[in-house]
Amino acid sequence: MELRLYDTLSREKRTFVPLDANNVRMYVCGPTVYDFAHIGNARPVIVFDVLFRLLRHLYGEAHVKYVRNITDVDDKINDRAARDFPGLPLNEAIRKVTEQTGKQFHADVDALGCLRPTVEPRATEHIGEMREIIERLVAGGFAYVAEDHVLFSPQAMNAANSVLPRYGALSNRSLDEMIAGARVDVAPYKKDNTDFVLWKPSKPGEPSWPSPAGIAAQGRPGWHIECSAMAWKHLGEHFDIHGGGIDLVFPHHENEVAQTCCAFHRERMANTWMHNGFLQVEGEKMSKSLGNFITIHELLADWPGEVLRLNMLKTQYRSPIDWTMKSLEESAKTLDDWYRVAADVAPTEPAASVIEPLLDDLNTPQAITALHGLRGDAAALSGSLRLLGFLAESAAQWEGRKQQASGVDAKEVERLIAERTAARSRKDFKESDRIRDLLAAMGVAIKDSKEGTTWEIAR
Numbered sequence: 256m257e258l259r260l261y262d263t264l265s266r267e268k269r270t271f272v273p274l275d276a277n278n279v280r281m282y283v284c285g286p287t288v289y290d291f292a293h294i295g296n297a298r299p300v301i302v303f304d305v306l307f308r309l310l311r312h313l314y315g316e317a318h319v320k321y322v323r324n325i326t327d328v329d330d331k332i333n334d335r336a337a338r339d340f341p342g343l344p345l346n347e348a349i350r351k352v353t354e355q356t357g358k359q360f361h362a363d364v365d366a367l368g369c370l371r372p373t374v375e376p377r378a379t380e381h382i383g384e385m386r387e388i389i390e391r392l393v394a395g396g397f398a399y400v401a402e403d404h405v406l407f408s409p410q411a412m413n414a415a416n417s418v419l420p421r422y423g424a425l426s427n428r429s430l431d432e433m434i435a436g437a438r439v440d441v442a443p444y445k446k447d448n449t450d451f452v453l454w455k456p457s458k459p460g461e462p463s464w465p466s467p468a469g470i471a472a473q474g475r476p477g478w479h480i481e482c483s484a485m486a487w488k489h490l491g492e493h494f495d496i497h498g499g500g501i502d503l504v505f506p507h508h509e510n511e512v513a514q515t516c517c518a519f520h521r522e523r524m525a526n527t528w529m530h531n532g533f534l535q536v537e538g539e540k541m542s543k544s545l546g547n548f549i550t551i552h553e554l555l556a557d558w559p560g561e562v563l564r565l566n567m568l569k570t571q572y573r574s575p576i577d578w579t580m581k582s583l584e585e586s587a588k589t590l591d592d593w594y595r596v597a598a599d600v601a602p603t604e605p606a607a608s609v610i611e612p613l614l615d616d617l618n619t620p621q622a623i624t625a626l627h628g629l630r631g632d633a634a635a636l637s638g639s640l641r642l643l644g645f646l647a648e649s650a651a652q653w654e655g656r657k658q659q660a661s662g663v664d665a666k667e668v669e670r671l672i673a674e675r676t677a678a679r680s681r682k683d684f685k686e687s688d689r690i691r692d693l694l695a696a697m698g699v700a701i702k703d704s705k706e707g708t709t710w711e712i713a714r
């Protein structure tokens with residue numbers, strides 16, 4: 256059985272062959288920590304968690320290294336810090352914002368059933384690596400200093416006659432068209448309108464570090480260089496998989512490739528580039544700027560994290576998802592059923608019928624269809640669900656949480672059921688039906704069997 260993954264660069268599904276099967280390496284762009292993450296931001300986190308789990312299953316837990324960064328230097332962080340903590344020095348305020356947001360992010364993605372990555376590097380702890388890459392780029396003639404900025408020149412990259420990839424290859428754009436289409440109000444320190452910032456001067460009070468390339472003024476990094484530096488430090492110059500949302504292909508990933516390949520004279524940065532499609536609301540990308548977003552935190556008040564996770568995985572990661580209430584309700588019903596059948600059953604190995612579709616570019620909808628087919632084999636269902644990051648709770652915990660969320664008083668339900676049982680034994684079916692209807696109106700479904708009457712919250 257081989258794993259096949261769609262690669263954005265070659266635009267085809269290819270057999271995945273790790274550079275080193277004892278050390279399979281994956282980098283995924285993580286959050287900029289300035290606010291609660293929305294459910295769209297959860298998509299790459301969940302999708303690449305499934306891939307991480309699959310790779311661990313295939314190559315062994317100790318042989319997969321997953322790096323997801325935390326961007327803790329950014330204008331949006333500075334703005335938020337100044338707004339929320341106006342009395343504090345900016346540096347302290349920034350630390351508060353990034354600490355608090357980082358904690359919220361972890362609580363959210365833990366609840367979604369995601370494993371922590373092997374390493375979660377912070378941008379501010381890798382300024383030295385960023386400076387080193389920038390120095391190399393300047394020395395190689397790919398970057399230049401202007402007005403205390405360091406700029407990368409895509410045109411210099413494409414003019415270099417060497418092993419380097421072509422700037423624009425990942426996003427399938429031509430540099431000439433980019434030049435023609437670029438805005439006219441370009442920053443005065445740029446030689447060409449396609450040049451992008453590697454390093455910039457800090458304004459007074461902003462976070463700042465000693466600058467590279469002989470610049471006397473203190474400064475701070477651009478966004479793209481952060482990921483090149485952290486990926487290099489933790490995974491090396493060349494590694495297996497790089498992922499993120501489809502909106503990161505250009506310019507972020509195109510620029511990462513440019514920086515890393517030019518700094519280390521490489522043909523490639525990652526062997527496979529993977530990008531998830533958008534989570535949408537009424538046909539539009541969920542995003543902060545459009546204001547059509549709902550945070551993971553808000554959703555978790557109404558739904559168990561595993562319901563959100565299942566709902567996300569019902570769509571293959573490259574297709575858009577329309578996020579609807581109806582679909583969430585169906586996902587909740589499915590999980591209720593799986594919890595009842597499989598949560599307390601000792602797992603066997605995950606079923607081949609579930610693994611196979613996952614090996615085909617993470618075809619999770621088909622894997623979910625296979626899970627439905629395993630209902631008669633609780634042990635295999637249990638093992639397969641666990642592989643996908645479900646069943647973190649026992650059946651009783653799951654049911655208890657549902658009861659709590661419903662506001663139904665369990666004691667009162669038990670009392671009514673006892674009354675109904677008494678009515679039934681004296682053959683007062685009018686009274687027993689009345690109690691059943693009363694329970695139904697409270698949102699409680701009952702089931703009679705030889706062992707007695709059981710109940711659950713009806714979704």
Ligand SMILES: Nc1ncnc2c1ncn2[C@@H]1O[C@H](COP(=O)(O)OP(=O)(O)OP(=O)(O)O)[C@@H](O)[C@H]1O
Nearest residue numbers: 287295296298299499500532533534540541542543
């Ligand atoms: N609606 C979405 N669907 C799927 N992935 C998304 C969506 N919005 C953002 N992402 C992904 O979430 C990750 C974090 O992105 P980023 O930090 O740029 O989010 P953001 O700027 O808060 O998002 P936005 O401003 O677009 O709401 C990236 O991998 C990005 O591709």
Ligand SMILES: [Zn+2]
Nearest residue numbers: 284285482507
């Ligand atoms: Zn990145």
